[in-house]
Amino acid sequence: MITQVENPILEIHDLTVSYDQNPVLWNVDLSLPGGKLVGILGPNGAGKSTLIKAIMGLIAPTSGYVKVFDKPLNEVRSRISYVPQRESVDWNFPASVLDVVMMGTYGKLGLFRRPGKKEKDIALKSLEQVGMSGFVKRQISELSGGQQQRVFIARALAQEADLYLMDEPFAGVDMSTETAIFQLLQEMTAAGKTVIVVHHDIHSAMNFFDWLIMLNLHLVASGPKELVMNEELLRKTYGGKLNLLTRVTDMIRQKDFNPLKS
Amino acid sequence: MEDFIYFFTFQDPSIVWVVLGITLLGIGSAYVGTFSFLDKKALLGDAISHAVLPGICLGFMLAGEKNPVYIVTGAFLSGGVATFLSSWLKRNTKLSEDTIIATILSVFFGFGIVLLTSLQKSGNPEIAGLNSFIFGNAIGISESDLMLYGGLSLVIIVVLTLMLKEFRLMVFDPEYGKAIGFPMKAISFLFNVLMILAVVIGIQAIGVVLMAALLITPGAAARFWTDRLNPLLILAAVFSVLSGILGTYVSFVLPQMPTGPWVVVFLSMFALISFLISPKSGIISRYFSRKKYLRKTHRDHLMKALYKAKEGGKNGLPVEEIYELYPYQKAETSKSIKYLDRSQFIVKNQYVISLTEKGISDAMRIVRLHRLWELYLNESMNIAPDHVHDSAEQLEHLITPELEALLEKRLNYPTLDPHQETIPRENHDLR
Numbered sequence: 001m002i003t004q005v006e007n008p009i010l011e012i013h014d015l016t017v018s019y020d021q022n023p024v025l026w027n028v029d030l031s032l033p034g035g036k037l038v039g040i041l042g043p044n045g046a047g048k049s050t051l052i053k054a055i056m057g058l059i060a061p062t063s064g065y066v067k068v069f070d071k072p073l074n075e076v077r078s079r080i081s082y083v084p085q086r087e088s089v090d091w092n093f094p095a096s097v098l099d100v101v102m103m104g105t106y107g108k109l110g111l112f113r114r115p116g117k118k119e120k121d122i123a124l125k126s127l128e129q130v131g132m133s134g135f136v137k138r139q140i141s142e143l144s145g146g147q148q149q150r151v152f153i154a155r156a157l158a159q160e161a162d163l164y165l166m167d168e169p170f171a172g173v174d175m176s177t178e179t180a181i182f183q184l185l186q187e188m189t190a191a192g193k194t195v196i197v198v199h200h201d202i203h204s205a206m207n208f209f210d211w212l213i214m215l216n217l218h219l220v221a222s223g224p225k226e227l228v229m230n231e232e233l234l235r236k237t238y239g240g241k242l243n244l245l246t247r248v249t250d251m252i253r254q255k256d257f258n259p260l261k262s
Numbered sequence: 263m264e265d266f267i268y269f270f271t272f273q274d275p276s277i278v279w280v281v282l283g284i285t286l287l288g289i290g291s292a293y294v295g296t297f298s299f300l301d302k303k304a305l306l307g308d309a310i311s312h313a314v315l316p317g318i319c320l321g322f323m324l325a326g327e328k329n330p331v332y333i334v335t336g337a338f339l340s341g342g343v344a345t346f347l348s349s350w351l352k353r354n355t356k357l358s359e360d361t362i363i364a365t366i367l368s369v370f371f372g373f374g375i376v377l378l379t380s381l382q383k384s385g386n387p388e389i390a391g392l393n394s395f396i397f398g399n400a401i402g403i404s405e406s407d408l409m410l411y412g413g414l415s416l417v418i419i420v421v422l423t424l425m426l427k428e429f430r431l432m433v434f435d436p437e438y439g440k441a442i443g444f445p446m447k448a449i450s451f452l453f454n455v456l457m458i459l460a461v462v463i464g465i466q467a468i469g470v471v472l473m474a475a476l477l478i479t480p481g482a483a484a485r486f487w488t489d490r491l492n493p494l495l496i497l498a499a500v501f502s503v504l505s506g507i508l509g510t511y512v513s514f515v516l517p518q519m520p521t522g523p524w525v526v527v528f529l530s531m532f533a534l535i536s537f538l539i540s541p542k543s544g545i546i547s548r549y550f551s552r553k554k555y556l557r558k559t560h561r562d563h564l565m566k567a568l569y570k571a572k573e574g575g576k577n578g579l580p581v582e583e584i585y586e587l588y589p590y591q592k593a594e595t596s597k598s599i600k601y602l603d604r605s606q607f608i609v610k611n612q613y614v615i616s617l618t619e620k621g622i623s624d625a626m627r628i629v630r631l632h633r634l635w636e637l638y639l640n641e642s643m644n645i646a647p648d649h650v651h652d653s654a655e656q657l658e659h660l661i662t663p664e665l666e667a668l669l670e671k672r673l674n675y676p677t678l679d680p681h682q683e684t685i686p687r688e689n690h691d692l693r
Contacts, residue, residue: 056440057441058440058441074443077441078443080441082441082442084437084438084441088437089435090302093300093433093434094485094488094489094490094494095489095490096490099430100434103430103431103435106427106431106439107442107444109427111444111445112425112428115427139490155438
């Protein structure tokens with residue numbers, strides 16, 4: 001059940017990704033329309049984060065390619081914003097909330113130029129959007145998990161991009177914050193932005209997303225929520241890994257080289 | 263004392279040069295070192311500083327004399343090889359990082375010592391100066407050497423200042439840097455170059471063995487005082503420069519003394535002081551704030567006892583009875599009574615202590631928080647009434663007025679706690 005679209009904002013063509021020898025995503029081929037709130041669903045270890053990282057060019061794919069806005073990634077990076085997983089950084093780093101959010105403006109600034117008043121204003125506005133205006137000067141290690149998550153989202157907003165890729169932005173976030181952030185994301189998509197979110201909870205996925213990508217090492221489904229949210233596809237996604245695929249993966253891992261790499 | 267005045271009034275132009283050199287070196291290495299400390303790469307600095315020794319010896323052999331350009335180039339190249347080798351091994355083997363670094367450090371240093379020993383046997387009269395590279399000798403540095411080292415330090419300082427934003431990103435979130443299209447590999451390569459440079463220019467003053475301390479200790483000590491990057495860098499530089507100058511002074515007064523170990527002694531002093539007395543994370547201030555907290559809890563408990571007596575119809579408790587409530591804590595109890603008396607929470611009337619108006623109001627607050635928390639545990643978390651007391655005994659000192667308001671609202675302004683005791687409020691008839 002894979003719905004392809006005309007004039008996609010994001011096109012993933014036959015993408016296979018491996019860590020060292022270990023293939024973690026097999027032949028993902030999909031295209032996404034613009035202005036949608038897109039959820040990536042799948043069990044632990046299904047390759048959700050890997051897919052996002054491959055789209056951002058943080059992992060080189062074994063085969064296949066990604067096109068964003070019909071262009072190679074490096075030409076349109078300034079229009080794409082990325083929210084990494086919260087645990088991927090050391091929150092004891094000596095920085096204030098504002099320092100971190102300002103990083104969102106670095107991309108447009110480019111190398112060597114220092115952020116100034118304009119960048120600060122953008123950062124403050126982004127913090128206001130996620131409801132963190134009261135924490136501007138706070139040391140980042142003093143924040144709760146949910147607040148740290150919101151700081152990361154504010155940093156992504158400060159990038160003023162057209163496509164947003166968020167890796168588990170709701171991990172460790174309480175219900176009311178989750179709803180508030182979802183509302184913010186819906187406002188963004190209503191304004192024509194595209195937001196892709198790696199997500200865990202099927203229940204809230206049903207409520208908020210327009211489009212769903214279901215992964216379990218391979219692409220199970222990609223399409224409008226109404227079309228793909230059914231029992232059969234959910235079972236395929238969450239009903240355990242394909243036994244044969246896992247065994248092939250194990251076999252490849254034991255080799256000294258990756259036979260999938262050309 | 264004469265030496266002290268002579269040194270610190272900078273009458274001697276050669277002392278001015280040395281102090282200037284060590285200041286630049288201190289700033290440069292503290293700057294680089296703080297970033298590598300934040301990046302958790304402290305060990306790499308140690309490995310590099312040991313690994314430059316063979317380069318120094320080879321530079322000396324090629325030049326046939328103590329030529330600073332040869333020696334700096336040799337040291338830089340061998341530090342570079344060590345850095346490259348360690349990241350290559352990390353990428354291409356399954357060895358863990360600490361194994362790789364320990365191996366690189368000892369192999370390079372061992373090779374360096376072999377070269378140094380064979381040079382010493384060669385009978386070259388210039389060899390005497392080479393020994394100072396092991397533990398450093400700031401006083402022995404010539405003016406032309408200083409120009410070279412100072413110039414390189416300036417390069418480090420300028421590059422790091424210009425690229426503060428890039429290096430901040432490199433340490434905090436390199437993935438994100440890559441995602442916004444920054445050349446993170448080049449940035450981290452440049453950082454490694456700066457780190458090797460910092461080591462190379464420090465070796466003559468501090469020595470290969472201890473150079474890592476000049477890189478890492480200033481940042482580590484400064485971290486106790488601040489949690490912002492810019493003040494951290496400045497403070498680290500201050501520690502480093504002060505230690506550098508003091509160390510140089512010692513080796514000026516006592517000519518046999520190598521500079522490096524003394525710089526490290528002063529640095530360690532700064533680190534130790536920071537560890538002990540820094541206001542936020544120093545152990546002494548933590549000890550005192552804990553003690554202060556315990557005193558307050560003791561006073562709170564005393565007030566509660568008086569309030570409960572009042573609930574039982576007794577207007578006050580005899581002093582003796584209060585002491586008996588807290589066996590083995592007589593001194594504490596007497597301190598608490600004095601404190602509460604002074605702040606007019608209680609009055610003493612012929613060895614009977616009772617609460618004042620102000621005291622009742624505060625005691626009520628503590629009892630109220632205690633009982634509200636008990637009720638919350640019981641109602642919202644399904645904890646049995648006989649299991650809620652201990653937790654409430656701790657939380658009653660911590661709950662803020664905002665949390666109290668939240669509890670009241672959540673529990674809908676209850677009148678009774680799980681033990682059917684009244685939750686007291688200001689308009690309560692006990693007053």
